[in-house]
Amino acid sequence: MSQALTIGDFSKATHLSIRTLRHYHQIGLLEPTGVDPDTGYRSYTTEQIPAAQVIRRFRALDMPLDDIQAVLSAPDLRTRDHLIAAHLTRMEASLSRTQQAVASLRDLLEHRAAPATIGHRSVPATPAAAISENIDVADALLWYPGALGELHATLAAQGIRADGAAGGMFADELFADEHGRATIFIPCHGRVRPMGRVTPTTAPAVELATIIHAGPHDEIDRAYGTLGAHVAEHELALDGPLREYYLVGPADTADEGAWRTEIGWPVFATGTTGSPMSVS
Structure with a gap:
């Protein structure tokens, strides 16, 4: 009782x-x-x-x-167990992110940065299908795959083939103010009809100092740091959006460890920066 x-x-x-x-x-x-x-x-x-x-x-x-x-x-045991299992799955994902952050922090504290190769390339003006929006930097990693998926679906629906790796352009304000213009684009030839968020565009020509980031995008800031330090010390930096090119990305494989992203920093071409160079 x-x-x-x-x-x-x-x-x-x-x-x-x-x-x-x-x-x-x-x-x-x-x-x-x-x-x-x-x-x-x-x-x-x-x-x-x-x-x-x-x-x-x-x-x-x-x-x-x-x-x-x-x-x-919950009205029954199946519903209850589903709700509990969903929360445990979220906890496991959170634990995995924590473990990755700890490993990255240990790398930084122990100064085990691997040597990186800085390259240079001239990018011509490129016709493309694009999605361009003002976003918060905290939402970038969620916004990017959605935009990329919509672009691929739209091109497939219109029978247009991609003509190179998908790319991104990110305004200075996105980094400085945590809110600004972000553009995801897929190079293509053919008449892109506006549909949903997708519009035709031309990615401007640009000279870039470049670095390749290997792995998931939540670790990409380290490559940005290496490239930014190099540009400050050895280049004439230009104003303009930073570039990313998704050489191997979610559309190619679900294995984040296999992803390869080229980061490009706009620079003034002096004619003396054509050869790749290694930095530590």
Whole structure:
């Protein structure tokens, strides 16, 4: 038979603070069995202790309160288990990102930067299909694959073949102000009809100092740093959007370790920078 507990005793029994229990009551996650109409004191029963313990463990796993509510109110075991499995999958992905960040930080702290080759190339004006929008830099890694997928789908629907690796152009403001113009384009010949976000464009001619980044894009800042240092020390930098060319990317393989991205920094061609050079 269940017994009534004051909110203080229920707090001690469940290791949930009184403040937390009040909040859970307000949002309907864990409601007391009774509230005194005169004093407002809440009371619980011993039968509610297991539910409180479940909530506490889900919160220890960083499950959002809305998701916990959905789990507790799931109409059947299959729905409940699906919700829990989805959260565990998100946790595993978060753990993987944390492990990658730790490994990268250790590399930086131990100064194990691999030698990099700086190249140069002249890029002619290039007809292309493009998606161009103002975005927040925090959204770039999510925005880019969506834009690239839409471009490939549009070209396929119009029977137009790509004429080179897909590329990107990123305005200075995107880096300096965390918000600015980003353009993803696919070189192609043929009349591109505007569809959705896709429009025809011409990527301007440009002289670039270049570096190849190998691997996933969340580590690409290291290659940018190496190239930026080289340009500052050895080149005449020009204003204008930075370039990326996705030599091997999501459209080619799901293996992020196999991705290859060429980063291009606009420079003034002096006629003396034609040969690749290695930097450490």
